[in-house]
Every structure is written in C-alpha cells, then in structure tokens.
Amino acid sequence: MPIIKQKDYKTWKKFDRKRDLQNWLFWFLGTLIFSFCFGLISSKTIWFYVFDSHNEALDLLGRMFPPETNYFFTLIKPIWDTLNIATIGTTIGTLIAIPLAFLSANNTTPSKKFLRPLALFCIVSSRSINSVIWALLLVAVVGPGVLAGIIAIGLRSIGFCGKLLYEAIEEIDDNQIEAIEATGANKAQIMTFGIVPQILPAFTSISIYRWDINIREATVVGLVGAGGIGIELDAQIGDLAWAKVSVILLAIVVAVVFSEWITAKIRKAII
Amino acid sequence: MNDKKVIWKRKPLIKNRLLRIGLILIISTYLLSVFLTTEIDWQRILEGIPRGKNFIFAFFPPDFITRSDEILAGIFESLWMTIVATIVGILISIPVSLGAAKNIAPKFVYFLSRGVITLSRSFQEVILAIFFVKLMGFGPFAGMVTLSLSTIGFFAKLLSEDIEDINKSQAEAIKSTGSSWFQWVNYGVQPQVMPRFIGLSLYRLDINFRESAVIGIVGGGGIGSTLNTAFDRYEFETAAAVLIVIISIVMIVEYTSSHLRKLIK
Numbered sequence: 001m002p003i004i005k006q007k008d009y010k011t012w013k014k015f016d017r018k019r020d021l022q023n024w025l026f027w028f029l030g031t032l033i034f035s036f037c038f039g040l041i042s043s044k045t046i047w048f049y050v051f052d053s054h055n056e057a058l059d060l061l062g063r064m065f066p067p068e069t070n071y072f073f074t075l076i077k078p079i080w081d082t083l084n085i086a087t088i089g090t091t092i093g094t095l096i097a098i099p100l101a102f103l104s105a106n107n108t109t110p111s112k113k114f115l116r117p118l119a120l121f122c123i124v125s126s127r128s129i130n131s132v133i134w135a136l137l138l139v140a141v142v143g144p145g146v147l148a149g150i151i152a153i154g155l156r157s158i159g160f161c162g163k164l165l166y167e168a169i170e171e172i173d174d175n176q177i178e179a180i181e182a183t184g185a186n187k188a189q190i191m192t193f194g195i196v197p198q199i200l201p202a203f204t205s206i207s208i209y210r211w212d213i214n215i216r217e218a219t220v221v222g223l224v225g226a227g228g229i230g231i232e233l234d235a236q237i238g239d240l241a242w243a244k245v246s247v248i249l250l251a252i253v254v255a256v257v258f259s260e261w262i263t264a265k266i267r268k269a270i271i
Numbered sequence: 272m273n274d275k276k277v278i279w280k281r282k283p284l285i286k287n288r289l290l291r292i293g294l295i296l297i298i299s300t301y302l303l304s305v306f307l308t309t310e311i312d313w314q315r316i317l318e319g320i321p322r323g324k325n326f327i328f329a330f331f332p333p334d335f336i337t338r339s340d341e342i343l344a345g346i347f348e349s350l351w352m353t354i355v356a357t358i359v360g361i362l363i364s365i366p367v368s369l370g371a372a373k374n375i376a377p378k379f380v381y382f383l384s385r386g387v388i389t390l391s392r393s394f395q396e397v398i399l400a401i402f403f404v405k406l407m408g409f410g411p412f413a414g415m416v417t418l419s420l421s422t423i424g425f426f427a428k429l430l431s432e433d434i435e436d437i438n439k440s441q442a443e444a445i446k447s448t449g450s451s452w453f454q455w456v457n458y459g460v461q462p463q464v465m466p467r468f469i470g471l472s473l474y475r476l477d478i479n480f481r482e483s484a485v486i487g488i489v490g491g492g493g494i495g496s497t498l499n500t501a502f503d504r505y506e507f508e509t510a511a512a513v514l515i516v517i518i519s520i521v522m523i524v525e526y527t528s529s530h531l532r533k534l535i536k
Contacts, residue, residue, distance in 0.1 A: 014458070030358075033354065034354070037351040038351075040347075041348075041351055041352065041411045041415055044412075045407075045408075046408050046410070049407055049408035050412060053406040053407045056406045057406055060405070060406070077308075087301075087305075088305060124518070124521070124522055127521070128518045128521035128522065129514065130481060130482070130484060130485040132488060133484070137326075140323065140326050141319050141322065141327075142315070142316050142319050143312060143316065143318075143319055145311070146310070147311050216392075216395050217395065219395055220395040220398060223397060224488075237401065249394070252393060252394065252398075253389075253390070253393045253394075256389075256393040257393070
C-alpha cells in the first residue's frame with residue numbers, strides 16, 4: 001500500500017501503480033467480453049417484444065388476481081405427489097450414491113485404474129444432465145406419472161450426493177482407521193466401525209440438503225409429464241387459466257418455504 | 272474371578288428408545304401411504320421396457336455431423352447467455368446481499384432483501400423461464416433474464432451469510448477513520464468477502480451453464496433449444512450428440528473452475 005507524494009502533500013492509495021493498471025485491464029477486458037456477448041444476444045432478440053413486456057406483465061398480473069382460492073383443494077393430491085417424488089427420489093439417489101462414493105474415493109476404492117474413473121464418470125454424467133432432461137427420457141420409457149419423476153430425481157441426486165460424499169470420505173481421519181485395524185478387524189469391520197461413523201454427519205447433512213433442492217426440482221419435472229404439481233401448472237398455463245396458475249405458484253412458494261424451515265430444524269437437531 | 276463375559280455393543284444412533292421406535296413407525300406409515308396413494312401402472316412399465324430399449328438404442332450411434340451447425344450455434348448461444356447472465360445477476364446480487372446482511376442493513380431493508388431472495392429461490396429456472404418467454408418472446412434474451420434472476424437467490428443468499436460473518440474489528444477500524452458508508456463497504460467489508468465472492472461467481476457460472484441446457488426446452492434459447500428440436504424431430508442420434516456435448520462441456524467447466532478455486536484459495 002503505497003504512499004504517493006504529490007508536490008507538497010502525501011496521500012494514501014489502496015494499490016500501487018502496477019496493481020491499478022492490472023485492475024483497469026481486468027475491468028476493460030471484462031466489459032469488452034460482456035458487451036461482445038450481449039451484442040450477440042441482442043442480435044437474436046426482437047426488441048419490440050422486450051420493450052413491450054411491461055404491458056404484457058401488467059396484463060398477466062391483472063389476469064392472475066384475484067387467485068381462484070377454491071382451486072387449492074384440487075391441488076392437494078399433486079402437492080402430496082410432489083413431496084413424495086422429492087422424498088423417495090432422494091432416498092433412492094442417496095442409496096445408490098453410497099457405493100459409488102466408496103468406489104470413487106481415493107482411499108477406499110478397490111481399483112484406481114478401472115473402477116474409480118468409471119464411478120467418477122457415473123457421478124459426473126448424473127450431475128450434468130438436469131432432472132428435467134432425465135424426466136424427458138424416462139417419461140418415454142416408463143410412461144408419464146409419478147414413477148418417472150421419482151426415478152428422474154433419484155438419478156439426478158446420485159451425482160450430487162456421490163460427489164459430496166466421496167469428498168467427505170477422502171477427508172476422514174486415518175488414525176482412527178489404523179486404531180480399528182490394530183485390533184485385528186477385517187475390511188468390513190473397518191468399514192462399519194472406522195469409516196461409517198466418521199462420514200455419518202456429512203451423509204445426513206448432504207441428504208437433507210439434497211431433499212431441500214429436490215422439492216424445488218420436483219415442481220418442474222411435471223412440466224414434461226413426470227408427475228407432481230408441474231403437470232397441473234403445465235395444464236393451467238395451456239388453458240390460459242391464470243387465476244389458477246397464481247394459486248399453483250403460491251402453493252410452490254409455501255412448499256419451498258416449508259421445506260426450508262424443516263431442513264433448518266432437522267439440521268439444528270442433528271448438529 | 273468373574274465368569275461373566277463382557278460384551279461391547281455399539282451405541283444406538285438415537286439414545287431415546289421411544290424416539291427411535293416412534294421414528295421407525297412414522298417412516299413406515301409414510302412409506303405405506305406413499306405406496307397406497309401412488310398409482311403405478313405396471314402394465315405400462317412392462318410395455319415400456321422394450322420401447323425403452325428401442326428408445327435407448329435409437330440414441331446410438333450419436334450423430335455429431337448432420338446437425339453440427341445447429342449444435343455449435345446452440346452451444347455458443349448458451350455460452351454467451353451464461354456469461355452475460357452471470358455478470359448481470361452478480362451485479363444485481365451485490366446490493367441485495369448487502370441488504371440481506373443483518374449486521375449492515377436496517378430491519379426494513381433486511382426483510383425486503385430476504386423476501387427477494389426467497390422469491391427467487393422458490394421458483395425453479397424452468398418455471399421462471401416459462402413466464403419470461405411469455406413476456407419477452409422466444410430467444411436467448413428471455414433465457415438470460417431468467418438466469419440472472421435466479422442467480423440472485425443463490426448468490427445473494429450465500430454472500431450475505433459471508434458478510435454477516437466478517438471480522439467486526441476490521442470494519443470498525445475503517446469506520447473510526449471517519450469514512451463514509453460507501454468507503455466503509457469498499458475498504459472494510461469488500462476485502463474480507465472477496466475470496467468467497469470469486470469462488471461463488473465461478474460456481475454460479477458453472478450452474479448457469481448447466482441450467483441454460485434446460486431453459487431452452489421451454490423456449491429460452493441456447494443448447495436446450497437444439498436438444499428440444501432434436502427430440503421433436505425424433506432425431507435421437509442428434510439428441511445423443513447434444514447430450515454428450517453438454518456432459519463434456521460441464522466436465523471441462525467443472526475441472527477448470529475447481530482448479531481455479533483451489534488456486535485462489
């Protein structure tokens with residue numbers, strides 16, 4: 001942090017000249033990239049629609065209010081389905097993620113050359129395909145309905161839980177494992193008494209976190225036919241029944257806030 | 272000598288016996304009710320298995336060539352969208368996250384900002400995209416707006432938590448020099464949250480790219496549109512190619528961003 005002398009007084013500046021230039025260059029390049037990308041987007045945009053969007057939005061809001069409150073009672077079953085898709089999906093996902101995590105952790109994998117890359121590939125591909133795309137594929141295979149949603153959410157959760165879990169496994173304390181080993185324990189006993197107790201807290205917090213995310217994801221898999229509240233949303237938007245759509249949106253906000261509240265409670269109780 | 276054998280048993284996970292049994296009961300009733308209320312059409316699934324097999328085989332071999340122009344255009348559009356949306360989203364998130372930090376903002380602003388965050392977090396990108404496509408027309412602009420707005424919920428929430436955890440004495444030292452509010456934020460708060468800020472930006476860039484693959488399905492532009500068109504034309508070979516491209520780009524982005532994050536730490 002240099003002190004700069006100017007004619008007759010000294011002044012303090014946060015960065016010296018070189019850092020200042022670097023910062024300036026960073027901002028310049030950033031602005032350049034941003035305007036370049038924005039130019040490309042703007043060339044594909046019909047600006048008339050964008051500038052007209054506030055009228056459209058006001059019109060839409062006018063149609064959404066007042067919400068058709070009676071409609072809520074027909075929503076109870078879809079909301080129940082959505083919760084089930086999230087819960088069962090998370091359970092399936094975490095159950096499959098456990099063996100994958102053990103295979104891909106550096107310190108527990110049985111073969112570094114073959115099984116570890118394979119398991120890592122499964123984890124990454126599950127992570128990179130969004131649950132809506134999984135649902136799109138599964139609806140074609142098992143037909144529209146809750147089951148497709150459950151499997152889609154499950155498949156998507158594998159990657160997330162697997163990745164966080166194997167990182168947790170890699171960070172365990174080796175001394176404890178050695179202590180168990182010194183008592184003459186076999187591999188399975190090392191696993192149950194040495195490794196599992198160490199990763200159990202991580203495991204619970206990961207699965208709760210994923211459940212929270214999955215509630216949100218489960219609201220959209222219905223848009224492609226995989227059950228839950230998304231089916232209703234799609235149908236009512238298709239019907240242009242905006243007064244019902246606003247009820248659905250409210251229900252989603254309530255469900256998400258509720259799930260967030262529950263996860264916070266559970267996390268506090270466990271940790 | 273004592274003849275009694277001493278046996279060690281592992282402690283149960285939950286100490287309270289009543290709670291343990293109660294939890295098991297609750298979980299099993301829940302599972303039972305789920306099983307009873309979910310209609311699973313086994314007939315359809317049995318029918319679906321050969322169909323699914325055909326469906327999966329239709330993906331092979333992936334066809335990169337026939338639609339290579341569209342795939343490339345889709346990817347680049349996704350990239351532009353991601354970059355612009357991340358920058359815009361972060362720029363909006365900065366004031367929101369300052370407002371959502373308990374130690375900086377007055378009560379009124381705090382609740383307002385928290386409300387914005389909750390609202391942005393509640394709706395999945397796809398739902399937001401449906402509305403913005405309706406409001407602003409098809410194309411990458413609607414997708415960009417969607418991604419920027421959903422960035423707020425993620426970014427402002429995590430950043431505001433970091434702002435709440437800052438070292439108070441450092442901030443106070445700046446304040447005691449008689450700084451204005453902006454100087455205080457710039458010299459007292461910002462340097463403390465900068466590492467987290469950079470890490471979160473990279474992470475969000477990664478997420479936004481992945482999400483850009485889905486919002487195209489509802490008309491938000493990018494590689495998702497290409498994927499959707501491929502599905503609609505029943506060109507599953509092309510769809511497979513698009514999926515492979517998405518997976519590999521996500522892999523590259525993930526590796527570079529985790530590497531970068533390690534470098535910064």
